[in-house]
Each structure stands twice: as structure tokens, then as C-alpha cells.
Amino acid sequence: NIKACLFDLDGVIVDTAVYHYKAWKRLANEMGFDFTEHQNEQLKGVSRMASLELILGWGNVTNKTEAEKLELATRKNDWYTEMIGQMTPAEILPGAREFVQACRDAGLKTAIGSASKNTPTILAKLELLPLFDAVVDGNSVSIPKPDPEVFLKGAEELNVEPSACVVFEDALAGIEAAINGGMKTVGIGSPDMLTRADMVVSGLDKMTLDILDKL
Numbered sequence: 001n002i003k004a005c006l007f008d009l010d011g012v013i014v015d016t017a018v019y020h021y022k023a024w025k026r027l028a029n030e031m032g033f034d035f036t037e038h039q040n041e042q043l044k045g046v047s048r049m050a051s052l053e054l055i056l057g058w059g060n061v062t063n064k065t066e067a068e069k070l071e072l073a074t075r076k077n078d079w080y081t082e083m084i085g086q087m088t089p090a091e092i093l094p095g096a097r098e099f100v101q102a103c104r105d106a107g108l109k110t111a112i113g114s115a116s117k118n119t120p121t122i123l124a125k126l127e128l129l130p131l132f133d134a135v136v137d138g139n140s141v142s143i144p145k146p147d148p149e150v151f152l153k154g155a156e157e158l159n160v161e162p163s164a165c166v167v168f169e170d171a172l173a174g175i176e177a178a179i180n181g182g183m184k185t186v187g188i189g190s191p192d193m194l195t196r197a198d199m200v201v202s203g204l205d206k207m208t209l210d211i212l213d214k215l
């Protein structure tokens with residue numbers, strides 16, 4: 001029986017992908033190349049430095065030292081944090097607050113499991129911090145999804161065994177991380193992409209507590 005719900009942040013609770021895209025695009029443009037919104041899809045759930053590596057590859061940029069890469073990632077993050085600093089609770093994705101609250105009202109534990117180091121800022125801006133019993137993010141996790149570390153840490157902080165946890169994820173690597181951790185999965189997005197999830201819904205506005213019983 002389900003005792004806890006663990007939520008990915010970007011793509012599940014809020015759509016920060018548009019801000020990531022704007023900031024990465026600005027960085028790429030400064031280096032003299034561009035990439036598409038379709039390519040940007042591949043960056044979802046991927047850590048900051050791994051995202052940079054992918055983008056440099058798309059621009060055939062091969063001459064950057066590690067120090068230069070750090071500088072590039074920092075520059076992108078400065079633009080990104082400027083944008084997320086303007087976010088308001090109006091940007092919470094449809095049904096997200098309501099579903100998390102419904103979980104809590106039903107006595108389930110709730111946690112965030114995100115790759116983003118900006119998670120605390122985003123949750124504060126969205127005024128969602130009180131809705132989560134635990135927050136595990138890019139600041140406390142060293143191995144990226146599809147490694148289960150982020151969700152296993154969440155389950156541990158909630159004191160719930162992995163088999164009693166459901167993970168809500170929009171990225172395939174995140175679904176795989178949850179499966180690798182022995183958890184149930186709900187994909188947020190399209191069933192064509194999230195083929196390994198136990199079930200897929202288009203958004204948390206389509207979730208109800210009784211669906212959880214059927215997992």
C-alpha cells in the first residue's frame with residue numbers, strides 16, 4: 001500500500017524548462033550557434049554540467065577547459081536565477097498544489113526529488129515549501145538519475161520503504177531512477193515517451209487518490 005508520493009520538480013510541479021531553454025540558448029548564441037526547442041527536450045531532468053556538455057556537442061565546441069566550462073555554466077545559471085526570481089505561485093502547473101494537498105490530507109507523506117540545485121529558490125517562490133515533508137535536490141545528491149539515489153534519499157527521509165512510494169516524473173531517466181529504486185511510477189506527459197512508467201497522465205490535474213490504489 002502507498003504511503004508516500006515523491007515528485008520531480010521541473011515538468012511535474014512547475015515548467016521551468018522554458019527558462020532553462022532561454023538561458024542556455026543565450027549562452028549558445030554568444031558562442032555563435034543555436035539549438036532548437038526540440039533539442040531542449042533532451043535536457044529535461046539532466047544536471048547542469050551534463051546539459052552543458054550536450055549543448056557544446058551540438059555546437060561542435062570541443063576546445064573548452066574544465067574551468068571554462070564551469071564559467072559557462074555559472075553564466076547560464078546567473079541568467080536563469082534572474083528569471084526564476086520573478087516566478088509567482090501562478091506558475092504552478094494545473095492541479096499540482098491540489099493533488100499534493102490531497103495526498104497530505106489523506107495521510108500520505110510528500111517529498112520533492114529533483115536534479116536542480118535551484119530547488120529551494122523555486123519552492124520558496126511558488127510558496128510550496130510547507131507542502132513537502134522532505135526536499136532532496138541537486139545540492140544533496142551526487143549521482144544523477146537514472147541512478148535511484150535522489151528518490152531513495154527521499155524515501156529514507158520520509159521513513160517509508162521504497163515499495164510503498166510512488167514517484168511522479170516527466171523524464172524517462174527519472175522514471176528509470178524510480179524503477180531502479182524499487183518504487184511505483186506515474187509518468188507526467190506522453191505514454192509514447194514514458195514507456196516504462198506504471199501509468200501515464202498528462203498532468204497532476206488528471207490525478208486522483210483512487211488511481212494510486214490501482215498501481
Ligand code: B16
Pocket residue numbers: 008009010011017020043044045046047048051077113114115116117118119138171
Ligand atoms: P539546475 P528536475 C532538472 O530539474 C531540469 O529538468 C534540468 O533541465 C536541469 O538542467 C536540472 O534540473 C538542473 O537544474 O541548473 O537548476 O541545478 O526535472 O530534476 O526537477
Ligand code: MG
Pocket residue numbers: 008009010011012044045169170171174
Ligand atoms: Mg523533470
